[in-house]
Amino acid sequence: MLNNKGRVTRPQESTDDHIETQDSYSGHKGLLMNEPLLFEVGGLDKTGVDLPDCSETENMLGGLERAGEIGLPGLSEPEAVRHYVRLSQQNYAIDSGFYPLGSCTMKHNPRLNEKMARLPGFTDIHPLQPQSSVQGALQLMEQLSHWLLELTGMEAIALSPKAGAHGELCGMMAIKAALEAADSSRNIVLVPESAHGTNPATAAQLGFKVASIPADADGTVRAHAVQTAIEENGAETIAGIMLTNPNTCGLFEREIKAIADAVHEAGGYFYCDGANFNAIMGRVRPGDLGVDAMHFNLHKTFSTPHGGGGPGSGPVVLSQRLSAFAPVPFLQKSDDGLTLIEHEDGDDTEAEPFGRLTAFHGQMGMYVRALSYILSHGLDGLAQASGDAVLNANYVRAKLKHLLNQPFGDQACMHEVLFDESSLAGTGVTTLDIAKRLIDEGFHPMTIYFPLVCKGAMLIEPTESESQASIDLFVETLASLIEEAKAGETEEAFHQAPVHTPRRRLDETAAARKPILRFESSSN
Amino acid sequence: MTKTYYSQSHEYVSVEDGVATIGITHYAQSQLGDIVFVELPETGRGFKQGDEAAVVESVKAASEVYTPIAGETTEMNEDLAANPALANEDPEGAGWFFKQTITNEDELTKLMDRAQYDAFVKENQ
Amino acid sequence: MRYLPHTESTRQAMLDTIGVASIEDLFEQAGTPQEQPPTSLPPHKSEMEVEQHLSQLSGLNRAAGDGPFFVGCGAYRHHVPASVDHLIQRSEFLTSYTPYQPEISQGTLQYLFEFQTQVANLLGSEIANASLYDGSTGCGEAVLMAHRITRRKKALLSGNLHPHYASVVKTLSHMSSFQVDQSEVVAGQSATDDLIAKIDDETSCVVVQTPDVFGSLYDLKPIAEAAQAKGALLIAVVTEVVSLGAVQAPGDMGADIVIAEGQSIGNGLNFGGPYLGLFACRQKYVRQMPGRVCGETIDADGKRGFVLTLSTREQHIRREKATSNICTNSGLCCLAFSIHMTLLGERGMKKLAALNHSKAVQLSKALSNIDGVEIINQSFFNEFTVRLKQSAEQTVETLVKKNILAGVPASRLWPDRPDVENLLIIAATETVSDDHINELCAELKEALNA
Known part of the structure; x- marks a missing residue:
């Protein structure tokens, strides 16, 4: 009861009339076009494709022909292009500005990646055509695997998970499979309080019980806290631990090796959430720290585009202890070249795959982009990129530490820096208000709904892609807003922001109370 | 004669003529924020003390509602299901969640009365 | 390095502001281990070198567009209008x-x-979400959702469900201690007696694919009635959404949840991903539905706008009580689907479906004239199964040497079933030309007579 964390946005009643923006006759505002819904402008008799006529043939549909209207309005090509271009102009994007969204690693997406992923030998091949006809694709998967294994110091890889959370599920399934193979009834998974919500969700989905570990005053997990949790639950019940490193507060888990040792000694496995691998790539190998399984987010660390929320890709690397338990399909080398093993009993090796996570081989389109990025950087470039990411976050920290409170004290951070809203106390202005004012200033706000361990989190991840000038302008803007809030004369302007956007604050309460999830012609 | 008891997880039980009416307290709704959905137990479901009986979703979060006493559900508040805002507007009146039988009167004695609950809330703020 | 804006002098200036001597010092202060990992990985490459390397790998693959192509079984080659790819790259x-x-x-x-x-x-459903990873993971999520709704733990799968989809469901179920039952495989027929007979009071859902993995179409109404009579849900799976321009929608035939692989519209084959899981269900199940959803609302000025909604079901807030562990949707693939669908419109979608069906009928007629080839389907849309007089896998290997990709041998999906060894699953979309059909028939005739 009383889960009062999380977020709320419902616009406040405006008490200030001058903030009302003047509407134009057309609904457009200069370069910003208001665009109706497809269902209001399209027509059932309109189309933007010309298809060849087909000859009348015998019908083999078994009496199941569709009768009547489907309800799919169309547009001609020029109208469609305009519709979507206008929609695109209502989005903020990395290409247009600074996007310091903590834990999301919004780095530049090189266009070479896009060009490579569209080569016909990658985009126009079928997952079930004979393997002899796709050896180049299998070689690409093999080369990407080699890089990911070398960068992490791990033994085996499962490429197929479709996103970070899917990779997490894969890694925890491998642990569960290893426990089953050993006839073990271990069922407790230790998860720090600061963990991303997917960690406990994943463990619970697999039937594990979640035991929470507190963080220390410095924001990291201490080996003695893990040891205590192991003793409280009994070493023989510990299936493993799920730890994010660097953690969700942007801090490196200093005692990670001792934590790994404690969990291993108890007989459990160490799952590492690799969402923040961008901070350490080319510098620290998780395998050297005692990690047994870790997922990547290719769309964070290796620059595949976020695409408005996907598609992602979440390959998982496994230690020697877990290497036999990767799901199908997996690659095998032989004299004839590379083979993709697609069935659980499909080879004569020691492999004990736990099953299958998706119909085909995973996100090939993302593998191409990630390898294109990795080859471009090389090992030296990847290490420089993680170095610059950490440099940029610490630069933001140094510039703002006098104005904003760091919940775990002023200490060197990794690729992102966490502040809270305590220095705004008494101003009537919250982190949410600061974020909305940043929007009016032309920035994408930092992450504000996460992590939940502090009140009014501001998690800032500049990434290595930003220039010093770009970071300076953001930092100075944020500083001016904090000072304005503390001066205390413009509280209402904070609550009413943003005002320079296609839409102002949206009523999420109304959306959730009576969900309208599709267009109905009667609703306009 | 109605007597009302309170739990540490911020539910209340109003007892009248041997029937218990259960809902969330005014303080609970103020912490949850705008309530957008409630999932109520169907009639005839039996609970032990402390069982998860209902779910309440606000824009911020989803939380469980535990029944403070054992019993069997006799009625759910259809008006609340249709208009979850009632739990914000009048939580201890029109915004009640469900009614149930009382298996064991003794369980009531372990709950707080109004004064104790007010002190409990103040202490935990 | 072309992706990094800093010069050595800006790095130094920033280090001075922080008050440390080097980036390495920052890592040391942050507590990372200092030993350099041993590695043999190569240094950076120019854009030109990367392009040459990857183009060489791409060239080793036989692309679908390089000649006759009849491969389907869950992923289909369709023509995507040029404006789709242009717009999604905005x-x-x-x-x-x-x-x-x-x-x-x-x-x-x-x-x-x-x-x-x-x-x-x-x-043909009341509502849909903003997509899941792909059709197969959507199928797994649908089964978990049915378990939540019915509070039962047993899924019943049709034997003619794509075996990889069945595998995904079985893996998830095994890992979460749920049960899975499955009816017999009956190639070429829309047989449902065995499936319906297996529905019992513990069945949470019945999962039926139409067209099924062999291409056969199903009337879902009797299965929906049988499932619902026992308190179970019907989950319909569609791996070729173009079929829905021609055949009745699963939702209209009574399916409670409909899952589809949306790749066919707007998205390339991409060797299996990224794809697009379509997920639709009845309105009354909205709060049990996994994944992101977008809803309509108004802003502070009263103007219509849109937000992600019902997010309290997600792991961000519910943690171990979340509906599922899914975070991402397939955003850009949704966009490609939506743009392509907008370009097609009602008329284009129906015409595209008719064109696909007529190509498949044309191909089936041509193949049925060949000795040693028997079409086993009673119904189909753009894909059907033939029984050859010899191993389908060997025949496919023979034909690939002639630059023909003839289809998917059923043994690729069921390596341990001798009874499907001679079955070949063949798809024909609008991209198939008359010449391709003639070439396939000529070479297949020769392969069968060899």
Whole structure:
């Protein structure tokens, strides 16, 4: 009861009339076009494709022909292009500005990646055509695997998970499979309080019980806290631990090796959430720290585009202890070249795959982009990129530490820096208000709904892609807003922001109370 | 004669003529924020003390509602299901969640009365 | 390095501001281990070198467009209009994140709302979400959702469900201690007696694919009635959504949840991913539905706008009580689907479906004239199964040497079943030409007579 964390946005009643923006006759505002819904402008008799006529043939549909209207309005090509271009102009994007969204690693997406992923030998091949006809694709998967294994110091890889959370599920399934193979009834998974919500969700989905570990005053997990949790639950019940490193507060888990040792000694496995691998790539190998399984987010660390929320890709690397338990399909080398093993009993090796996570081989389109990025950087470039990411976050920290409170004290951070809203106390202005004012200033706000361990989190991840000038302008803007809030004369302007956007604050309460999830012609 | 008891997880039980009416307290709704959905137990479901009986979703979060006493559900508040805002507007009146039988009167004695609950809330703020 | 803006002098200036001597010192202060990992990985390459390397790998693959191509079984080659790829590469679509700040994400949110409407209408359901990873993972999620709704733990799968989809469901179920039952495989027929007979009071859902993995079409009404009579849900799976321009929608035939692989519209084959999971269901199950959803609301000025909604079900807030562990949707693939569907419109979609069906009928007639080839389907849309007089796998290998990709041998999906060894699953979309059909028939005739 009383889960009062999380977020709320419902616009406040405006008490200030001058903030009302003047509407134009057309609904457009200069370069910003208001665009109706497809269902209001399209027509059932309109189309933007010309298809060849087909000859009348015998019908083999078994009496199941569709009768009547489907309800799919169309547009001609020029109208469609305009519709979507206008929609695109209502989005903020990395290409247009600074996007310091903590834990999301919004780095530049090189266009070479896009060009490579569209080569016909990658985009126009079928997952079930004979393997002899796709050896180049299998070689690409093999080369990407080699890089990911070398960068992490791990033994085996499962490429197929479709996103970070899917990779997490894969890694925890491998642990569960290893426990089953050993006839073990271990069922407790230790998860720090600061963990991303997917960690406990994943463990619970697999039937594990979640035991929470507190963080220390410095924001990291201490080996003695893990040891205590192991003793409280009994070493023989510990299936493993799920730890994010660097953690969700942007801090490196200093005692990670001792934590790994404690969990291993108890007989459990160490799952590492690799969402923040961008901070350490080319510098620290998780395998050297005692990690047994870790997922990547290719769309964070290796620059595949976020695409408005996907598609992602979440390959998982496994230690020697877990290497036999990767799901199908997996690659095998032989004299004839590379083979993709697609069935659980499909080879004569020691492999004990736990099953299958998706119909085909995973996100090939993302593998191409990630390898294109990795080859471009090389090992030296990847290490420089993680170095610059950490440099940029610490630069933001140094510039703002006098104005904003760091919940775990002023200490060197990794690729992102966490502040809270305590220095705004008494101003009537919250982190949410600061974020909305940043929007009016032309920035994408930092992450504000996460992590939940502090009140009014501001998690800032500049990434290595930003220039010093770009970071300076953001930092100075944020500083001016904090000072304005503390001066205390413009509280209402904070609550009413943003005002320079296609839409102002949206009523999420109304959306959730009576969900309208599709267009109905009667609703306009 | 109605007597009302309170739990540490911020539910209340109003007892009248041997029937218990259960809902969330005014303080609970103020912490949850705008309530957008409630999932109520169907009639005839039996609970032990402390069982998860209902779910309440606000824009911020989803939380469980535990029944403070054992019993069997006799009625759910259809008006609340249709208009979850009632739990914000009048939580201890029109915004009640469900009614149930009382298996064991003794369980009531372990709950707080109004004064104790007010002190409990103040202490935990 | 072309992707990094800093010069050595800016790095030094920033280090001075922080008050440390080097980036390595920062890592040391942050507590990372200092030993350099041993590695043999190579240094950076120019754009030209990377392009040459990857182009060489691409060239080793036989692309679908390089000659006759008849491969389907869950992924289909269709023509995608040029404007689709142009539009999805708009910076503001390509390089934005999940629309957590709705005021500056209305573009993404509005296309998701339009997408949800298109999907719901196409699948014949009341509502749809903003997509899942792909059809197979959607199928797994649908089964878990049915378990939550019915509070039962046993799924019943049709034997003719794509075996990889069945594998995904079985893996998830095994890992979460749920049960799975399955009816017999009956190639070429829409047989449902065995399936219906297996429904009992513990069945939470019945999962039926139409067209099924062999290409046969199903009337879902009797299965829906039988399932619902026992308190179970019907989950319909569609791996070729173009079929829905020609055949009745699963939702209209009574399916409670409809899952589809949306790749066919707007998205390339991509060797299996990224694809697009379409997920639709009845309105009354909205709060049990996994994945992101976009909803309509108003802003502070009373103007219509869109937000991600019902997010309290997600792991961000519910943690171990979340509906599922899914975080991402398939954003850009949704956009490609939605743009392609908008270009097609009602008329284009129906015509595309008719064209696919006529190509498949034309191919089936041509093949049925060959000795040693028997078409086993009683019904089909753009894909059907033939029984050859010899191993289908060997025949496919023979034909690939003649630059013909003839289809999927059933043994690729069921390596341990001798009874399907001679079955070949063949798809014909609008991209198949008369010449391709003639070439396939000529070479197949020769392969069978060899």
